[in-house]
Amino acid sequence: MSERDMLEEIRRSIIMGHLDAEDEGFDGSMEGTPGTVELVEEALEARTEPQQILTVFNAAMEEVGRLFEAGEYLLPDMLASAECVGEAMDVLEPHLAGTADTQKGTFLIATVKGDLHDIGKNIVITMLKGAGYQVRDLGIDVPADDIVAAVKQHKPQYLGLSALLTTTMTEMETVIRKLKEAGITDVKVIIGGAPTSEEFAQKIGADGHCRDALEAVEKLEALRSAS
Amino acid sequence: MTIIGERVNATRKRIREAIQSRASEVIIDEIRSQEQSGAEYIDLNAGTGSGDKQQEKTDLAWLIDIALEHGEKKLALDAAGPQVLEHAANHLANRRPWMLNSITGELTDGDLAMIKLAAEYEVPLIALAMDEDGIPAETGKRIAVCEKIRDAAGARGVPEERLWFDPLVLPVSTDVSQAMVTFRTIEGLRAQFPSAGITLGLSNVSHGLTKRAVVNAAFLTSAICYGLTSAICDPGREEISRAIVLGELLAGKDRFCRRFTRAARNGLFDVAPPEGALRQ
Numbered sequence: 034m035s036e037r038d039m040l041e042e043i044r045r046s047i048i049m050g051h052l053d054a055e056d057e058g059f060d061g062s063m064e065g066t067p068g069t070v071e072l073v074e075e076a077l078e079a080r081t082e083p084q085q086i087l088t089v090f091n092a093a094m095e096e097v098g099r100l101f102e103a104g105e106y107l108l109p110d111m112l113a114s115a116e117c118v119g120e121a122m123d124v125l126e127p128h129l130a131g132t133a134d135t136q137k138g139t140f141l142i143a144t145v146k147g148d149l150h151d152i153g154k155n156i157v158i159t160m161l162k163g164a165g166y167q168v169r170d171l172g173i174d175v176p177a178d179d180i181v182a183a184v185k186q187h188k189p190q191y192l193g194l195s196a197l198l199t200t201t202m203t204e205m206e207t208v209i210r211k212l213k214e215a216g217i218t219d220v221k222v223i224i225g226g227a228p229t230s231e232e233f234a235q236k237i238g239a240d241g242h243c244r245d246a247l248e249a250v251e252k253l254e255a256l257r258s259a260s
Numbered sequence: 261m262t263i264i265g266e267r268v269n270a271t272r273k274r275i276r277e278a279i280q281s282r283a284s285e286v287i288i289d290e291i292r293s294q295e296q297s298g299a300e301y302i303d304l305n306a307g308t309g310s311g312d313k314q315q316e317k318t319d320l321a322w323l324i325d326i327a328l329e330h331g332e333k334k335l336a337l338d339a340a341g342p343q344v345l346e347h348a349a350n351h352l353a354n355r356r357p358w359m360l361n362s363i364t365g366e367l368t369d370g371d372l373a374m375i376k377l378a379a380e381y382e383v384p385l386i387a388l389a390m391d392e393d394g395i396p397a398e399t400g401k402r403i404a405v406c407e408k409i410r411d412a413a414g415a416r417g418v419p420e421e422r423l424w425f426d427p428l429v430l431p432v433s434t435d436v437s438q439a440m441v442t443f444r445t446i447e448g449l450r451a452q453f454p455s456a457g458i459t460l461g462l463s464n465v466s467h468g469l470t471k472r473a474v475v476n477a478a479f480l481t482s483a484i485c486y487g488l489t490s491a492i493c494d495p496g497r498e499e500i501s502r503a504i505v506l507g508e509l510l511a512g513k514d515r516f517c518r519r520f521t522r523a524a525r526n527g528l529f530d531v532a533p534p535e536g537a538l539r540q
Binding site for chain 2: 057
């Protein structure tokens with residue numbers, strides 16, 4: 034197979050959410066054929082440039098995002114594709130070491146104090162892993178001081194804050210204030226959750242707001258290229 | 261979910277008549293349509309109720325020959341006594357994977373003979389959670405019957421993983437607690453015999469009610485959530501397909517909800533409006 038065909042196979046495999054040979058894929062017909070993980074291994078063995086494979090991951094997830102927005106894909110379909118990329122990243126990562134632009138950065142995420150919701154947060158985690166970020170999950174109901182301590186410890190480029198309740202979203206403001214008090218200015222904070230909005234993000238001094246996981250990926254990409 | 265297609269059963273008039281008149285095309289059609297609808301096993305029952313065991317042996321062998329020639333799925337040989345099944349097993353001679361349907365916890369000489377047959381051919385055996393006193397109305401007693409069966413089968417060379425327990429169900433029309441009794445039995449069997457199969461016939465739950473198909477389907481969906489691994493049913497019925505897809509979705513057995521979303525895209529859940537509803 035030519036390199037071009039191989040990369041196209043990987044792209045198609047991600048779009049079909051075809052993780053590995055044991056996985057049936059989007060249309061249920063793909064069990065027994067090489068999935069994303071095997072294809073990436075194969076491409077690496079054939080000495081394909083890891084960077085090129087990474088580019089295919091991005092292109093595939095963009096297409097998946099488009100299918101989702103067009104209503105052709107449902108949430109679990111998108112998560113299946115994100116899982117493909119997440120697993121394939123584990124295969125690819127050791128080969129990327131040393132090359133430039135291998136790390137998109139570290140993303141810390143938490144559901145703020147008083148709030149126990151994590152469905153949205155977990156979707157964001159899957160999608161960002163799929164997009165190639167190092168993601169560290171602090172969990173739910175996380176006090177502001179713990180978040181600040183974790184930021185100090187892990188020095189992430191990005192911090193995501195999630196809240197589903199109007200009563201807990203105000204806690205996000207507390208986190209941002211405490212970050213400032215601690216003298217931390219180099220972490221970009223993005224927020225999300227049903228009651229939050231762009232206006233609210235601006236009001237509390239966050240760097241961005243996202244409606245859903247897909248927009249979280251887009252916002253991070255935008256913040257990354259701006260920095 | 262392993263579906264055992266129930267349609268080739270001589271208690272149905274259409275099948276009884278086809279057997280008696282050797283109308284093989286009727287049987288072929290029933291086998292093929294069930295295979296296309298997802299049946300992994302085709303149940304073959306030639307018990308016309310005449311009590312003529314010699315005739316039943318000949319008839320079941322005839323059904324087996326048709327299934328071998330025109331179908332490709334595994335077979336569930338279904339008869340009341342060991343003589344017919346021994347004959348059928350010899351006739352089939354392992355030309356196709358198969359299983360035995362069924363024994364009860366009464367453990368009569370006939371049941372024990374069938375256990376030995378299952379051991380000899382190393383095939384799965386369906387065992388009903390009932391004994392000489394009938395179907396117990398309580399979960400604990402049904403599980404106790406299954407324990408008794410497991411011991412008897414184990415001692416005769418049929419390991420737990422080749423036992424498929426049928427927890428049975430009594431009509432909710434006469435005792436509304438009975439569906440839950442079956443669910444709890446499934447749950448208990450799952451915990452106590454983790455390697456055994458659990459299969460179930462559905463239609464008894466709705467006996468004496470109206471809209472029986474809807475009740476059967478809701479019952480099946482719930483039973484899957486409690487740990488059912490197989491059902492003896494007609495896979496060609498839309499409500500059964502829906503119930504299975506939904507059951508596996510809610511039981512966490514449908515990775516990325518793929519079978520559900522695929523079925524939905526294929527229109528399985530597009531309910532046709534009642535006749536005349538769209539007329540102006």
